[in-house]
Amino acid sequence: MKNISWNDQDGLFLPEMALDFLPPEKLREIQSQRLIATVKLAYDHVPFFRARMEEKGLTPGDIKGIDDIVLLPFSMKKDLRDTYPYGLFAVDMKEVVRLHASSGTTGKPIVVGYTQEDMDVWTQAVKRGLLATGFRNTDIVQNFYGYGLFTGGLGIHYGLEALGATVIPISGGNTERQIMVLKDFNVTAVGGTPSYFVHIIDVADKMGIDISRLNLKRGIFGAEPWSEGMRTYIQERSGIKAFDIYGLSEILGPGVGCECEHQNGIHIFEDHFFPEIIDPETLQPLPDGEEGELVISTISKRAMPILRYRTRDITSIETEKCICGRTIRRIRRIGRRSDDMFIIRGVNVYPSQIETALLRAEKALPHYQIVLETKNNMDLVDIHVEVSREMISDTVSDMDAISRRLRHAIEQVIGISVAVTLREPGSIPRSEGKAKRTIDNRQHI
Amino acid sequence: MKIQQLSVFVSNQPGRLHSVCRTLAEAGINLLSITLADSDDFGLIRLIVSDSDKAVEVLEKSGIASTITEVIACKVSAKRGGLADLLATPAGELQIEYMYAFPACRDPDYAIMIFRFHDPDKAVELLQQSGVSLVSRREILNTGCGN
Numbered sequence: 001m002k003n004i005s006w007n008d009q010d011g012l013f014l015p016e017m018a019l020d021f022l023p024p025e026k027l028r029e030i031q032s033q034r035l036i037a038t039v040k041l042a043y044d045h046v047p048f049f050r051a052r053m054e055e056k057g058l059t060p061g062d063i064k065g066i067d068d069i070v071l072l073p074f075s076m077k078k079d080l081r082d083t084y085p086y087g088l089f090a091v092d093m094k095e096v097v098r099l100h101a102s103s104g105t106t107g108k109p110i111v112v113g114y115t116q117e118d119m120d121v122w123t124q125a126v127k128r129g130l131l132a133t134g135f136r137n138t139d140i141v142q143n144f145y146g147y148g149l150f151t152g153g154l155g156i157h158y159g160l161e162a163l164g165a166t167v168i169p170i171s172g173g174n175t176e177r178q179i180m181v182l183k184d185f186n187v188t189a190v191g192g193t194p195s196y197f198v199h200i201i202d203v204a205d206k207m208g209i210d211i212s213r214l215n216l217k218r219g220i221f222g223a224e225p226w227s228e229g230m231r232t233y234i235q236e237r238s239g240i241k242a243f244d245i246y247g248l249s250e251i252l253g254p255g256v257g258c259e260c261e262h263q264n265g266i267h268i269f270e271d272h273f274f275p276e277i278i279d280p281e282t283l284q285p286l287p288d289g290e291e292g293e294l295v296i297s298t299i300s301k302r303a304m305p306i307l308r309y310r311t312r313d314i315t316s317i318e319t320e321k322c323i324c325g326r327t328i329r330r331i332r333r334i335g336r337r338s339d340d341m342f343i344i345r346g347v348n349v350y351p352s353q354i355e356t357a358l359l360r361a362e363k364a365l366p367h368y369q370i371v372l373e374t375k376n377n378m379d380l381v382d383i384h385v386e387v388s389r390e391m392i393s394d395t396v397s398d399m400d401a402i403s404r405r406l407r408h409a410i411e412q413v414i415g416i417s418v419a420v421t422l423r424e425p426g427s428i429p430r431s432e433g434k435a436k437r438t439i440d441n442r443q444h445i
Numbered sequence: 446m447k448i449q450q451l452s453v454f455v456s457n458q459p460g461r462l463h464s465v466c467r468t469l470a471e472a473g474i475n476l477l478s479i480t481l482a483d484s485d486d487f488g489l490i491r492l493i494v495s496d497s498d499k500a501v502e503v504l505e506k507s508g509i510a511s512t513i514t515e516v517i518a519c520k521v522s523a524k525r526g527g528l529a530d531l532l533a534t535p536a537g538e539l540q541i542e543y544m545y546a547f548p549a550c551r552d553p554d555y556a557i558m559i560f561r562f563h564d565p566d567k568a569v570e571l572l573q574q575s576g577v578s579l580v581s582r583r584e585i586l587n588t589g590c591g592n
Binding site: 391 | 452
């Protein structure tokens with residue numbers, strides 16, 4: 001490991017991190033070998049992939065290295081639904097040791113399977129992410145990602161155990177008990193969705209407990225897009241360092257990539273998950289540095305190899321090397337998903353833009369929800385914002401000034417007129433998993 | 446000579462006023478006066494209560510946001526023109542955000558008006574210079590209201 005330039009803040013290099021620092025040519029060699037094997041596996045055992053490749057006149061022999069990945073057909077969420085439940089599995093069920101599934105709120109659920117080797121890949125990927133963000137075996141970690149069919153809880157759990165940390169598998173919900181455990185169990189780190197952690201901070205506040213005075217040092221958050229402003233908010237209110245872990249069930253679950261100690265982009269564990277950026281309109285690959293849709297191929301998974309999966313996440317691949325010295329490439333944090341976007345009066349709007357505007361106007365992150373409605377055949381956006389005790393005043397004119405200020409801040413960012421409704425604290429439902437930011441009550445004719 | 450007024454923010458929904466009053470009642474807090482300012486989306490309930498600090502605390506525990514504002518209670522002669530006379534003093538030239546009558550129960554000769562001046566300190570100074578009698582917190586609590 002002589003050639004490694006290593007820049008961790010605590011100066012501690014662990015052998016498990018070596019894969020993050022492979023020389024680029026070595027990394028490409030591994031990627032090429034793994035892609036070739038994965039394409040062969042998928043072609044031979046998954047009729048869906050064989051059919052798609054045949055449509056393009058491809059055989060596994062055409063894929064000679066990682067650069068040939070651009071020849072392969074894309075896959076999408078719809079393909080996973082259409083082949084529900086096991087249609088994309090490439091191995092016999094006796095080799096599958098784990099199943100997970102999406103909640104299926106937007107249609108049929110999707111089912112994903114893992115062999116024991118896949119589980120090891122997953123566990124090691126999460127562990128590498130944890131190490132990169134400074135988690136160590138001395139940490140006592142409260143894992144409030146949901147356990148069960150959702151990949152979040154168990155995915156993070158296995159990585160933490162492999163690291164040797166002490167895991168508290170509390171799952172989501174029962175916020176007051178979460179706070180009791182945070183305090184009484186001397187918890188040093190947490191994992192979960194960022195919106196639920198914000199809720200925990202708020203409830204603790206009401207209970208007279210200042211989270212920033214506990215032993216908490218760091219947290220790993222994911223499963224929903226969260227803005228840089230939300231990170232600042234979490235860090236300032238709780239005194240922890242908040243890291244972004246990226247993943248999606250179709251590919252793995254959490255651990256496809258993770259930030260390092262420097263919090264400047266998500267390192268993709270590209271020896272297992274190969275990232276590309278494409279133009280979502282033309283589907284043409286874009287060079288590193290350009291923004292587009294993230295496409296990921298699993299190049300070492302066996303139970304369910306997924307090639308060129310369109311994630312719907314909008315980002316770019318960073319061109320500069322990270323100061324941590326890792327050679328695996330980084331993507332910019334996901335601020336928006338094309339799935340979350342809504343179109344109002346012909347304008348594309350992302351909830352994260354509204355979050356950014358609220359943070360800018362209030363210097364704090366109020367709870368909010370975006371309600372889309374139709375009135376007199378016109379689509380309207382109504383942003384419901386909970387007022388905090390600090391925001392309220394005794395005069396209606398002051399309160400109107402707050403809603404006017406919020407309205408202007410949002411309109412400046414998204415460019416169309418909106419309404420702002422001030423609401424009582426606690427009146428917008430809290431989520432214990434992924435936050436539901438947009439309610440669409442529009443009548444589509 | 447300023448007194449505390451509690452302002453409670455509520456959504457414009459049936460049952461919210463009840464919920465605020467019930468929460469205060471269960472904490473043993475008396476309401477000496479109450480008015481409601483409404484807008485399209487929300488209401489501001491303004492109250493003078495027996496213990497404002499405790500009220501903020503119990504409301505906060507029930508997830509209801511409130512704030513304390515300083516207002517001025519003035520004695521106004523109960524004869525015709527009493528309020529006009531008061532407003533003819535220099536304090537009447539100051540900006541008044543809102544005002545309302547306090548239900549003074551014991552003495553039929555005067556009324557108590559509650560003023561929320563934009564600049565309460567300046568108002569107290571001018572009112573006192575003009576000889577307007579201001580009602581102290583203790584007197585407010587002894588008006589006999591809320592018992």
